[in-house]
Amino acid sequence: MEKTSYDLLITINIVLVTALMAYGSEGLNDEGQYLLEIKSRLVDRFDHLSSWNSNDFTPCGWRGVNCSNGYNPVVLSLDLSSMNLSGSLSPSIGGLVHLNHLDLSFNELSRNLPKDIGNCSSLEVLLLNNNKFEAQIPKAFGRLSSLQVLNVCNNRISGPFPEEIGNLSSMSQLVAYTNNISGPLPRSIGNLKSLRTFRAGENLISGSLPTEIGECEGLEYLGLAQNQLSGEIPKEIGMLENLRALILWNNQLSGVIPKELGNCTNLVTLALYENKLVGEIPKELGSMCF
Secondary structure (H helix, E strand, C coil): CHHHHHHHHHHHHHHHHHHHHHHHHCCCCHHHHHHHHHHHCEEECCCCCCCCCCCCCCCCCCCCEEECCCCCCCEEEEECCCCCEEEECCHHHHHCCCCCEEECCCCEEEEECCHHHHHCCCCCEEECCCCEEEECCCHHHHHCCCCCEEECCCCEEEECCCHHHHHCCCCCEEECCCCEEEECCCHHHHHCCCCCEEECCCCEEEECCCHHHHHCCCCCEEECCCCEEEEECCHHHHHCCCCCEEECCCCEEEECCCHHHHHCCCCCEEECCCCEECCCCCHHHHHCCC
16 A cells, blocks of 8 residues: 555656646747747847747746736737847737737837737737837737727828728727828717827828718817818817817818817817917807916
8 A cells, every 4th residue: 555655656746847847848829939939030239128038938027028827828919019029029929818018119110010910909009119110100000909009109100000000999098199191080089989099280181071070979189280281170079068178270271261160168278279260259169268
């Protein structure tokens, strides 16, 4: 009986040691490999990412990486902001499918934004501002249904906002000022019912303001100054009861100021100068508290 128990104990120990050896032989997990591929495209002059070691089993102890708890942790956030990084963003970013927070702001990253970011379906916050990213916002960003904050300001992004941006129903902040974004605003923007802040001043946006902007019922800040917008200010803006700031100066807007703006009783800042507006200021604006 004692010999049987001893043999069983030996067998259990062998199984455990074998399992541990097998786990160790696997080396760095998949997400760690993706991160090393991302690092390979970056120029890290100050060696901020020196802790990113291929001999680790997981990347969870690496600088800027935050993981879930448990036996099989996954990467939940990646914060590489203000590290003086240059180079480009690898398509391998799309392998971090559990990511909910990505912050690459205040670096010198350049070239295109990889469409593979669209695979990060859990992403809620995407901060890419203050870099040198170029080309268009990828249509694949429209797959980020959980995205709440998108900041791409102070880059070199060009081309129009994709129509697919209207799929981002959870979006509350869309910040894209100081780029080279051109073309008209997509009518799908009216689908963004949760949008509170939309800032895209100092671009090359043209065409008229879509009437669908009045369907962004949560909008509080609309900033589109220093663009090439033309046509009349749509009366539908008067449907935005929560609007506090309407910044449209230095465009090519024409016609009269719509009296419906008087319905925006929470409006504090109204900037319409340097346009081609005509007529009197509507008396309805007298109810506003500037």
